[in-house]
Amino acid sequence: MLIRTFEEYQAAYQKSVDDPESFWAEIAQEFLWRKPWTKTLQWNFEEPNVKWFIGGKLNITENCLDRHLATRGDQPAIIWEPNDPSEASVTLTYRMLHDQVCRMANVLKRNGVVKGDRVCIYMPMVPELAIAVLACARIGAVHSVVFGGFSAQSIADRINDAKCRLVITADGAYRGNKEIPLKGVVDDALMGCPSVERVIVMTRTRTPVSMLKGRDVWMEQELKQVTADCPAEEMDAEDMLFILYTSGSTGKPKGVVHTCGGYMVYAAYTFQNVFQYEPDGPTGRQVHFCTADIGWITGHSYIVYGPLACGATSLIFEGVPTYPDCGRFWDITDKHKVNILYTAPTAIRSLMGFGLDEVEKHDLSSLQVLGSVGEPINEEAWHWYDDNIGKNRCPIVDTWWQTETGGILISPLAGITKTKPTYATLPLPGVQPILVDENGNEIEGNGVSGNLCMKFPWPGILRTTYGDHERCRQTYFATYPGLYFTGDGCLRDEDGYYRITGRVDDVLNVSGHRIGTAEVENAINMHTGVVESAVVGYPHDIKGQGIYAYVIADQMPADHDADLTKRDILATVSRVIGPIAKPDKIQFVTGLPKTRSGKIMRRILRKIAEGDTSNLGDTTTLLDPAVVDEIKAGAV
Numbered sequence: 001m002l003i004r005t006f007e008e009y010q011a012a013y014q015k016s017v018d019d020p021e022s023f024w025a026e027i028a029q030e031f032l033w034r035k036p037w038t039k040t041l042q043w044n045f046e047e048p049n050v051k052w053f054i055g056g057k058l059n060i061t062e063n064c065l066d067r068h069l070a071t072r073g074d075q076p077a078i079i080w081e082p083n084d085p086s087e088a089s090v091t092l093t094y095r096m097l098h099d100q101v102c103r104m105a106n107v108l109k110r111n112g113v114v115k116g117d118r119v120c121i122y123m124p125m126v127p128e129l130a131i132a133v134l135a136c137a138r139i140g141a142v143h144s145v146v147f148g149g150f151s152a153q154s155i156a157d158r159i160n161d162a163k164c165r166l167v168i169t170a171d172g173a174y175r176g177n178k179e180i181p182l183k184g185v186v187d188d189a190l191m192g193c194p195s196v197e198r199v200i201v202m203t204r205t206r207t208p209v210s211m212l213k214g215r216d217v218w219m220e221q222e223l224k225q226v227t228a229d230c231p232a233e234e235m236d237a238e239d240m241l242f243i244l245y246t247s248g249s250t251g252k253p254k255g256v257v258h259t260c261g262g263y264m265v266y267a268a269y270t271f272q273n274v275f276q277y278e279p280d281g282p283t284g285r286q287v288h289f290c291t292a293d294i295g296w297i298t299g300h301s302y303i304v305y306g307p308l309a310c311g312a313t314s315l316i317f318e319g320v321p322t323y324p325d326c327g328r329f330w331d332i333t334d335k336h337k338v339n340i341l342y343t344a345p346t347a348i349r350s351l352m353g354f355g356l357d358e359v360e361k362h363d364l365s366s367l368q369v370l371g372s373v374g375e376p377i378n379e380e381a382w383h384w385y386d387d388n389i390g391k392n393r394c395p396i397v398d399t400w401w402q403t404e405t406g407g408i409l410i411s412p413l414a415g416i417t418k419t420k421p422t423y424a425t426l427p428l429p430g431v432q433p434i435l436v437d438e439n440g441n442e443i444e445g446n447g448v449s450g451n452l453c454m455k456f457p458w459p460g461i462l463r464t465t466y467g468d469h470e471r472c473r474q475t476y477f478a479t480y481p482g483l484y485f486t487g488d489g490c491l492r493d494e495d496g497y498y499r500i501t502g503r504v505d506d507v508l509n510v511s512g513h514r515i516g517t518a519e520v521e522n523a524i525n526m527h528t529g530v531v532e533s534a535v536v537g538y539p540h541d542i543k544g545q546g547i548y549a550y551v552i553a554d555q556m557p558a559d560h561d562a563d564l565t566k567r568d569i570l571a572t573v574s575r576v577i578g579p580i581a582k583p584d585k586i587q588f589v590t591g592l593p594k595t596r597s598g599k600i601m602r603r604i605l606r607k608i609a610e611g612d613t614s615n616l617g618d619t620t621t622l623l624d625p626a627v628v629d630e631i632k633a634g635a636v
C-alpha cells in the first residue's frame with residue numbers, strides 16, 4: 001500500500017485506529033505467504049504477549065528475492081561501494097543475489113545449522129554480510145549480527161547470551177585507513193564461548209589468520225562444495241527471525257527479538273511509505289543509500305529487509321564518511337545516482353564542519369528524499385542538510401524509532417507530510433502514540449509534553465528479550481501498565497506534531513524542580529566559547545540532585561581563565577533558564593563519550609560525576625573509548 005496524498009494519509013490513519021486488524025491484513029496480503037493466517041492479531045501488554053498473523057506461514061527471503069525474479073531478475077538488488085574508491089564497486093542483480101543467498105544457505109546446512117539455531121555474524125560491510133543474513137533467514141536460522149567494531153568481550157557476551165552455534169566472520173575489515181583484524185577478535189571472544197562449533201571465515205583483507213582445525217573453515221572453499229538450489233524453509237509468522245542487541249546507551253545489552261511475519265510486513269510498509277518508494281511511478285525512485293551499518297537495526301530494516309522486500313536497489317557502503325576525504329557520501333551519491341539518502345544527525349554535523357568545498361564538487365541532482373535517524377536532529381543541521389544536500393527540493397524525513405520497534409513509528413511521509421525542522425511530525429498509520437505524566441496519566445490535547453508510550457501494538461514491535469522475558473516486561477511494559485514505554489520524552493505541539501526531546505532518564509530533579517539535561521545543555525551551548533556540552537545529575541545532599549556539566553570549549557581554558565569562563569557559563573544558564581539550572585560543577589573536556597550512532601553515553605558521565613568509576617560497564621560501543629580515561633582523570 002502506497003499512500004500518495006495527505007488526505008490518503010488521514011484516511012489510512014483513521015482506518016488503522018478504527019479497525020487495526022483489517023488495516024494490517026490488507027497490507028499483509030500484498031506479500032507472499034505459503035499459508036494464510038487465521039487470526040490477524042492477538043495481544044496484551046501485561047505479560048506482554050503479542051502475536052501477528054497467527055498461523056500464517058512464509059519465508060521472508062521468498063518475499064525479498066524469489067518473488068522479484070520474474071519481474072526484476074536483472075535489476076540491481078545490491079550495489080556495493082568499497083572502502084577504497086579505487087577498488088571496483090559490485091552490483092548484484094536480484095537473480096545473482098538469490099543465487100548467492102541459496103549457496104550460502106547450503107553452506108550453513110553443510111556445517112550443521114538447522115532451523116532455530118542461532119548464528120552470530122561479525123563481518124565488514126560487504127555484500128556477503130547481507131547474503132549471510134538472508135542465508136540464515138532462508139533456512140530458518142536466527143541471526144544475531146554484531147557490529148564489526150565491537151570488542152572480543154562484547155561479542156562473547158552476545159554469543160553466550162544467545163548460545164550461538166556458528167559464527168560467520170572475515171579475516172579483517174577496512175574502515176577508512178584502518179584495518180580491523182576481525183578473525184583475531186573472534187578468536188579471542190571464542191575462548192569463552194562453549195556453544196560455538198563452527199566458524200566460517202570470508203577473505204577480505206588477507207590479514208594473516210589462524211584457522212583452528214575442526215572449528216574454522218574458509219567461506220570460499222565451502223561455497224565450492226554446494227549448489228544454488230536451496231528451497232526456503234517454511235516459517236511460522238511468529239517464528240524468530242533475528243536477535244539484535246541494543247547499542248547499550250542505557251546499560252547491559254538486551255537481545256531484542258523480532259519474528260518473521262510482523263517484522264517483514266512492517267519493515268516493507270514503512271520503507272515504502274516513509275521514503276515514498278515507487279520505482280515504476282513518475283519519480284523513478286530506485287537507488288536507496290542508507291549509511292548505517294547492518295550491525296544496527298537501521299541496517300537490518302532499511303538496507304536489507306525493507307528495500308529488498310519492496311524490490312528496491314540498496315546501496316551498501318563499506319567505509320566511513322571521511323575517507324579518503326569528507327566528500328565521500330557526495331561522491332557515492334553522484335557515482336551511483338542515489339535517489340534516497342538516509343543518514344544520522346551525527347554524520348551530518350561532522351560533515352557540516354568541513355564546509356561546502358567537497359559538497360560542491362559533486363552532482364547531487366539524483367537525490368529526491370533525505371532521511372535522518374538515531375537522535376534528535378538539531379535545527380542547524382536540519383537546515384544545512386536541506387540547503388546544501390537537498391538544495392531545498394528534497395523532503396527531509398526525520399524518522400523516529402528504536403531497535404525494539406523494528407521499523408519507523410513517527411515520521412513524515414516524504415513530500416506528503418509538511419515538515420518542520422526538529423520534528424518527527426506525525427505517527428504512521430497503524431501507530432498509536434500517547435503521552436503520559438510520571439504517574440501514567442494520559443496528557444491530552446496539544447501544546448503538551450510527556451513520556452512517549454504506545455497504546456496499541458504494530459506488527460514490528462519486539463516480542464521478547466532473548467532468554468529473559470521478564471526483563472522485556474520490566475523494561476518496556478511495567479513502568480506504565482498497559483502501555484509500551486519508549487523511554488523517550490516527547491513534545492506534541494499546537495499542530496499535533498511530535499518532537500522527540502531525548503531519553504527521559506535525562507531528566508534531573510534539582511530541589512524538586514524537573515529540569516531536562518537538554519535544556520541545560522542548550523543554555524550552556526549559547527555561550528560563545530562553548531562547542532558542545534553534556535549534563536548529568538549526581539547525588540547532592542541538599543538539592544537531591546546536583547548538576548554536573550562536561551563542557552567542550554573552543555579553546556581549552558588555562559587555569560586562570562577557567563574560573564572566569566565557568567562564571568560566564570553560569571551567568572548564561574542563569575539568564576536563559578534561571579538560577580535553579582546553574583551547574584554545580586563544570587569540567588572542561590576535549591571530547592564526550594559517544595556511541596557510534598552519535599548518542600552521548602550518559603551513564604558513564606553519571607558514574608564519573610558520582611565519583612564511582614570502578615565499573616563503567618561496557619564502553620566498547622563508544623566511538624572513542626579513550627575519552628573516558630581523560631574525563632575520569634579530570635573529574636572535579
Ligand code: ATP
Pocket residue numbers: 246247248249250251253254297372373374375376377398399400401402403404424486487488500501502503597599
Ligand atoms: P539502548 O536502548 O541500549 O540504550 P539506544 O536506545 O541508543 O540503545 P536504538 O534503538 O538504536 O538504541 O536507538 C533508539 C533511540 O534513539 C530512541 O529511543 C531515541 O532516543 C533515539 N532516536 C532515534 N531516532 C530518533 C529521531 N529521529 N529523533 C530523536 N531521537 C531519535
Ligand code: MG
Pocket residue numbers: 246402403487
Ligand atoms: Mg533504546
